[in-house]
Amino acid sequence: MSLVLPGQTVARGVANGEGTTTKGDFVISTRAGIFDPKTISVRFPEKIEETGILPKVGSLVLARVTRINVRQATVSISVVDDICVKEEFQGVIHVQDIRASEKNKVKVQNSFRPGDIVRGLVLSLGDGSAYFLTTARNDLGVIFAQSSETGEQMFPVDYQHMQTESGFTEQRKCAKPVLDE
Known part of the structure; x- marks a missing residue:
């Protein structure tokens, strides 16, 4: 898990999850938070x-x-x-x-x-x-x-x-x- 910001590429070639969007083959964070590669989602830091x-x-x-x-x-x-x-x-x-x-x-x-x-x-x-x-x-x-x-x-x-x-x-x-x- 790592900290990401809006617009940052987080994955490639997979379906996006909560707090992410796709641009071509790339999954991009739509908000600041902690990226979870298992769920391809971005959550807020606790x-x-x-x-x-x-x-x-x-x-x-x-x-x-x-x-x-x-x-x-x-x-x-x-x-x-x-x-x-x-x-x-x-x-x-x-x-x-x-x-x-x-x-x-x-x-x-x-x-x-x-x-x-x-x-x-x-x-x-x-x-x-x-x-x-x-x-x-x-x-x-x-x-x-x-x-x-x-x-x-x-x-x-x-x-x-x-x-x-x-x-x-x-x-x-x-x-x-x-x-x-």
Whole structure:
């Protein structure tokens, strides 16, 4: 079982259950919650961890982009290693930590937008006010976004673009969909 967000691919080639929908051959979560691969359903977390959970170097996190500038994206971390935390942590993704290759061509505004949900990895404990994160792996990046033009939910079509059901495309640093087998 793992924590999923709306728009996240959870399975492939099976019938969908509660809290999921299908898009082609993929089963996609329609809400945030815990994915149960036995029932192909998403349920709400029964408990939010109140104490003791802190991001550490190497932790996988889910975070919402709160603001961007030319040098970095600032995020609010709400999930650490598949555990929802009661109090959010601040994080920063520097421009050089967005992609593993072509680092000199990366632009923050073409990779993230405020409101995007990002899967990241903690690089370091940061500067005292924010954790430093990276998305420089194929499985890291934007996993959920809404179109800034239409407001529709978008799905990744490749590593650099997300698309709405109506066909509108926007640039992002997309995470490779993770399928629970």
